[in-house]
Amino acid sequence: MANTPVQVVWFKRDLRTHDHSPLAKACAAGAVLPLYVIEPGLWGEPDSAQRHWDFIAESLGDLCDDLAGLGLPLCVVEGEVTEVLAHVATTVGPIELHSHQETGNAWTFARDRRVADWCREHRVAWHQARQQGVVRGLDQRRGWVAQWEALVEAPLASPSPASPPDGWKDLPSLPPARWRQRTLGVGRESCPGRQPGGRRAGLATWRSFLAGRGERFHRDIGSPERARNAGSRLSPHLAWGTLSLREVVQDLRQARSERRGQDEWGRALAALESRLHWHCHFIQKLESQPDLEHRTLHPALQGLREDPHPERLAAWCEGRTGVPLVDAGMAALRETGWLNFRMRAMLVSFATFGLGLPWREPALHLARLFVDYEPGIHYSQMQMQAGLTGTNALRVYNPLKQAEERDPQGRFVMRWLPALARLPEAWRQRPWALPAAERAELGFVPGRDYPLPVHDFEAEARRWKRTIHEARQTPEARRDSDVLLERLSSRRGTRRPAPPPSPQLSLFSEPDQETP
Numbered sequence: 001m002a003n004t005p006v007q008v009v010w011f012k013r014d015l016r017t018h019d020h021s022p023l024a025k026a027c028a029a030g031a032v033l034p035l036y037v038i039e040p041g042l043w044g045e046p047d048s049a050q051r052h053w054d055f056i057a058e059s060l061g062d063l064c065d066d067l068a069g070l071g072l073p074l075c076v077v078e079g080e081v082t083e084v085l086a087h088v089a090t091t092v093g094p095i096e097l098h099s100h101q102e103t104g105n106a107w108t109f110a111r112d113r114r115v116a117d118w119c120r121e122h123r124v125a126w127h128q129a130r131q132q133g134v135v136r137g138l139d140q141r142r143g144w145v146a147q148w149e150a151l152v153e154a155p156l157a158s159p160s161p162a163s164p165p166d167g168w169k170d171l172p173s174l175p176p177a178r179w180r181q182r183t184l185g186v187g188r189e190s191c192p193g194r195q196p197g198g199r200r201a202g203l204a205t206w207r208s209f210l211a212g213r214g215e216r217f218h219r220d221i222g223s224p225e226r227a228r229n230a231g232s233r234l235s236p237h238l239a240w241g242t243l244s245l246r247e248v249v250q251d252l253r254q255a256r257s258e259r260r261g262q263d264e265w266g267r268a269l270a271a272l273e274s275r276l277h278w279h280c281h282f283i284q285k286l287e288s289q290p291d292l293e294h295r296t297l298h299p300a301l302q303g304l305r306e307d308p309h310p311e312r313l314a315a316w317c318e319g320r321t322g323v324p325l326v327d328a329g330m331a332a333l334r335e336t337g338w339l340n341f342r343m344r345a346m347l348v349s350f351a352t353f354g355l356g357l358p359w360r361e362p363a364l365h366l367a368r369l370f371v372d373y374e375p376g377i378h379y380s381q382m383q384m385q386a387g388l389t390g391t392n393a394l395r396v397y398n399p400l401k402q403a404e405e406r407d408p409q410g411r412f413v414m415r416w417l418p419a420l421a422r423l424p425e426a427w428r429q430r431p432w433a434l435p436a437a438e439r440a441e442l443g444f445v446p447g448r449d450y451p452l453p454v455h456d457f458e459a460e461a462r463r464w465k466r467t468i469h470e471a472r473q474t475p476e477a478r479r480d481s482d483v484l485l486e487r488l489s490s491r492r493g494t495r496r497p498a499p500p501p502s503p504q505l506s507l508f509s510e511p512d513q514e515t516p
């Protein structure tokens with residue numbers, strides 16, 4: 001293999017060796033250099049957080065161990081990717097590059113363009129494989145479901161043992177002690193109660209779900225308290241790739257067939273499988289319309305909410321809006337980096353409808369708090385919950401109604417806001433309404449012991465619901481809605497010509513793209 005280029009495997013959001021087709025392909029081709037690049041530009045972006053890095057660092061630990069089992073080292077290098085690749089090529093000789101496709105934020109999109117240009121200029125082949133059910137360069141959704149099936153049903157990719165190239169030790173690889181302790185600076189706090197990173201932790205979480213936790217999935221995922229145990233809790237592992245979507249779907253289908261006839265398990269596993277579909281369905285939206293990280297999905301709704309209301313924003317971010325379910329959700333998120341879907345949706349609904357905030361700052365704040373931050377799901381869901389897609393039914397979650405339905409005894413609220421624990425059940429979700437006699441008896445003063453509501457959120461929400469509803473009704477807005485529906489929904493039929501292709505096409509229509 002003297003003249004075979006060195007096979008560089010660039011790990012991004014795929015921190016595993018199991019079912020890793022770029023690694024498998026590289027191992028079959030020659031000497032292999034596994035590479036993780038710490039990119040200062042990426043970590044300077046406003047959606048990055050220490051908790052993301054801490055999860056990654058733990059995952060890199062497991063990745064090192066698993067690569068060692070294949071006879072390979074992991075080089076962790078800090079720098080701009082094209083400069084790192086240039087350094088690698090001068091150190092170990094000609095290279096080929098392997099990675100998974102990434103549907104990330106605008107920064108990673110621009111970086112991938114630079115890498116593609118660099119590869120073209122230096123005649124380096126860049127092989128990219130799919131790991132999500134996302135289809136690059138798709139201009140409408142016909143056939144999407146079949147492509148998702150083909151991806152998840154394909155055999156798992158198993159890398160075989162390989163050797164690193166001569167000279168790899170001359171690369172400026174950081175020792176684990178250096179990257180484990182990396183800190184990102186002020187305002188990017190770590191998260192004491194977060195899920196641990198790494199493949200071992202991911203497998204343990206998944207196995208415990210299949211072994212028992214998951215049986216009440218479909219019943220309990222709406223409850224902020226019970227979902228912590230009943231949810232699969234796979235989200236950070238899927239987001240950072242310590243588990244592959246394909247291995248999860250295949251295990252799940254195996255479990256479904258073994259438990260046929262067990263009604264509860266049948267319902268639970270079917271509900272989980274739909275969510276694994278949604279996972280890719282939402283990432284596809286960002287892939288097809290990358291500017292939805294910055295602009296509203298529906299053009300008629302761009303710029304509707306413009307007043308930044310700094311005080312309301314600060315109260316929401318800091319969990320002191322005076323509405324217990326909202327503040328408890330924010331406290332739980334700060335501490336653990338996770339919330340169930342319903343609570344996430346309610347927080348966004350409250351910020352954008354109840355407080356009238358523009359959606360972008362809340363989106364960034366939540367991105368920094370979610371350990372499982374996945375740009376494609378995140379921005380698509382943000383826009384949906386903020387009522388900005390123009391195609392979905394307008395759904396506004398009132399925290400008082402949610403509290404009645406999802407936390408009727410106030411257990412979740414008491415856990416995260418201990419100041420409210422001494423209030424009788426009836427007042428835990430509305431402490432501002434505590435009658436005078438109870439205030440005196442309990443020594444509880446609304447406004448002193450817990451904030452008063454920062455705003456009349458019910459009136460504000462009614463106003464925004466009306467405004468958005470009206471903005472969607474103009475003939476032009478309706479026409480735009482039809483075009484969006486055609487492009488972004490996974491229906492099979494077609495009603496009108498496809499809109500122009502997204503800018504992602506021009507970058508990723510390279511001939512050496514793979515699909516498994």
Ligand SMILES: Cc1cc2nc3c(=O)[nH]c(=O)nc-3n(C[C@H](O)[C@H](O)[C@H](O)COP(=O)(O)OP(=O)(O)OC[C@H]3O[C@@H](n4cnc5c(N)ncnc54)[C@H](O)[C@@H]3O)c2cc1C
Nearest residue numbers: 231232233234235275278279341344345372373374378381
């Ligand atoms: C405003 C908002 C932002 C969100 N941001 C993210 C994010 O950054 N990363 C993220 O992984 N999820 C996000 N979600 C979706 C969802 O809330 C989380 O995936 C879920 O709570 C994670 O918990 P779990 O792993 O126990 O999920 P489960 O309910 O067990 O679902 C299994 C997997 O399916 C996927 N999934 C579940 N629900 C959805 C959904 N509604 N849309 C798309 N995929 C879904 C996730 O990958 C999840 O891990 C967001 C939801 C909202 C409303």
